[in-house]
Amino acid sequence: MSKKANYSYVGVSFIILLFGIIFIPKIIDRINNKDINRTDESRSKGIVVNAKNSEKSKSDLDYLVINGEPKKVPEFSFTDQNGKTITNKDYLGQVYVVDFFFTTCPTICPRMSSNLTEIQNQFSDNPDFGIASFSIMPDNDTPEVLKVYAENYGVTNPNWHLMTGAKEDIYKLSNVGFNIFVDTDNFEHSGDFALVDKKGFLRSRKDGFGNPKIFYKGVISEKEKVDEDGNEQEITLLKEDIAKLLNE
The missing domain is CATH 3.40.30.10 (Glutaredoxin)
Known part of the structure; x- marks a missing residue:
């Protein structure tokens, strides 16, 4: 394998490591603080949640x-x-x-x-x-x-x-x-x-x-x-x- 290829792999590995160090703790923190919710999940699936319609009525009458x-x-x-x-x-x-x-x-x-x-x-x-x-x-x-x-x-x-x-x-x-x-x-x-x-x-x-x-x-x-x-x-x-x- 050439030195150039080795440098490329090292560069990619460094970027992945840097992403993990910076962003993964933030994602975990959002989950712990319940910032990621049904709305985020729905948006990721291309579903729009209407908050008004998703609320349950006080009775079924x-x-x-x-x-x-x-x-x-x-x-x-x-x-x-x-x-x-x-x-x-x-x-x-x-x-x-x-x-x-x-x-x-x-x-x-x-x-x-x-x-x-x-x-x-x-x-x-x-x-x-x-x-x-x-x-x-x-x-x-x-x-x-x-x-x-x-x-x-x-x-x-x-x-x-x-x-x-x-x-x-x-x-x-x-x-x-x-x-x-x-x-x-x-x-x-x-x-x-x-x-x-x-x-x-x-x-x-x-x-x-x-x-x-x-x-x-x-x-x-x-x-x-x-x-x-x-x-x-x-x-x-x-x-x-x-x-x-x-x-x-």
Whole structure:
């Protein structure tokens, strides 16, 4: 081998040694100080990480999206069982369940109200939980009547308001505001519950197809487990989702 070649190898070896002396300690120091992270790794692979999208949401509950916008509870103002005016703003900062009922309902309403009492008791220590119950027979369900009904069902949560007001406003709130069916002629109504987050948005978990469930069955109790048609109770799911939103 020629002296020239030997000099070349010596030169290359010197450069490699110099690189190791200068740069390897710096790389080790970066690793120890956690300066090399997922972003560096992703960039080396040609992947761009969007920090905003990579953040996990506080819960896995969906929004009800209408025309590309998350649906928010519309403004309302009614009178509760204590004669107090209650608006949608009174519920801001609270996670709350919504239902539509009437006090003389002989079928599903007693079961719905019993389930709501059970939910109330589950979150009795949390001041950020509430319930909004709207009467679809407001001419009969005066504040005095609602107060007796509340006492009969053990309503103790100060954020559980049973409300009455103008019939047309309540029916519009039900059918349009919450998309919960109420028949304006025969007092037929859905036994569903809606769930609202602290900022006033309608929320729910996803169904088996990846779509928001939107509502929770309010008639079947946890003890019953299923109804006569084989539909499973959803009170347990609702309790779980309330807890999730309370932690957001």
